[in-house]
Amino acid sequence: MFLDQQKLALAVEMQAKSYTLLRWVGESVSSGLLSFQTAHTYSTLPLAAADWIDKHYLNIPEAARVARTDIPAFANFFSTYLENSFDLIESPGRIRFSPDAHCFCPMCSWMIDAPNLKTKSLSAGDKKRALRMQIHSILQIGIDTGAMLDESRAEAIVSDNGEATALVAYGHDLIQRLDAIANGPAVLALWRRFAWNASGSPKPKFRLSTQMIISAESDLRALVTAR
Numbered sequence: 001m002f003l004d005q006q007k008l009a010l011a012v013e014m015q016a017k018s019y020t021l022l023r024w025v026g027e028s029v030s031s032g033l034l035s036f037q038t039a040h041t042y043s044t045l046p047l048a049a050a051d052w053i054d055k056h057y058l059n060i061p062e063a064a065r066v067a068r069t070d071i072p073a074f075a076n077f078f079s080t081y082l083e084n085s086f087d088l089i090e091s092p093g094r095i096r097f098s099p100d101a102h103c104f105c106p107m108c109s110w111m112i113d114a115p116n117l118k119t120k121s122l123s124a125g126d127k128k129r130a131l132r133m134q135i136h137s138i139l140q141i142g143i144d145t146g147a148m149l150d151e152s153r154a155e156a157i158v159s160d161n162g163e164a165t166a167l168v169a170y171g172h173d174l175i176q177r178l179d180a181i182a183n184g185p186a187v188l189a190l191w192r193r194f195a196w197n198a199s200g201s202p203k204p205k206f207r208l209s210t211q212m213i214i215s216a217e218s219d220l221r222a223l224v225t226a227r
């Protein structure tokens with residue numbers, strides 16, 4: 001299925017808001033503005049996140065806030081953001097909360113660590129999986145357009161269009177994340193393929209837009225159907 005532009009726009013917005021929310025939580029934990037003494041009984045991160053976001057709704061800065069009706073989808077998305085991108089640090093240098101005085105539900109465990117979260121490092125397997133996702137996105141365009149693409153042609157297109165195929169694969173992943181499906185750090189590898197430059201550092205002022213992803217898909221569609 002071609003990318004659903006409306007869902008994609010929502011997911012792109014939630015991606016930026018997840019980043020803003022996590023940064024705000026990190027700052028608020030560091031300055032002692034958030035407390036974690038309420039004991040929650042949620043078993044899954046998306047459920048715990050939805051409740052947490054709802055309870056803190058009015059404190060959360062506007063740039064990180066979604067409509068109340070979008071909270072469940074945002075909680076799903078935010079959960080995958082944490083799981084795909086960060087590792088919880090086993091023993092942070094500075095412990096702000098005494099272990100017997102805070103909640104250990106999945107959300108509080110993450111939020112307490114927000115100032116110390118470590119970006120996941122990518123393995124060769126993650127990069128391979130990212131490549132598979134790129135190939136899959138081209139094969140999908142082949143199916144959607146009725147062009148008969150074989151695997152080797154798809155691989156060739158990916159190798160000539162790394163950035164565009166990473167954008168489309170990332171777009172498909174963004175939409176899955178609204179349903180709490182986390183594809184793991186491979187997604188981080190996709191992100192770096194278009195948001196970082198060849199020398200391995202983030203492109204200054206890069207900001208992902210729905211249009212970037214839609215244009216990439218449309219360019220690839222033209223390429224796939226050209227022959």
Ligand SMILES: [Zn+2]
Pocket residue numbers: 038039040103104105106107108109
């Ligand atoms: Zn909790």
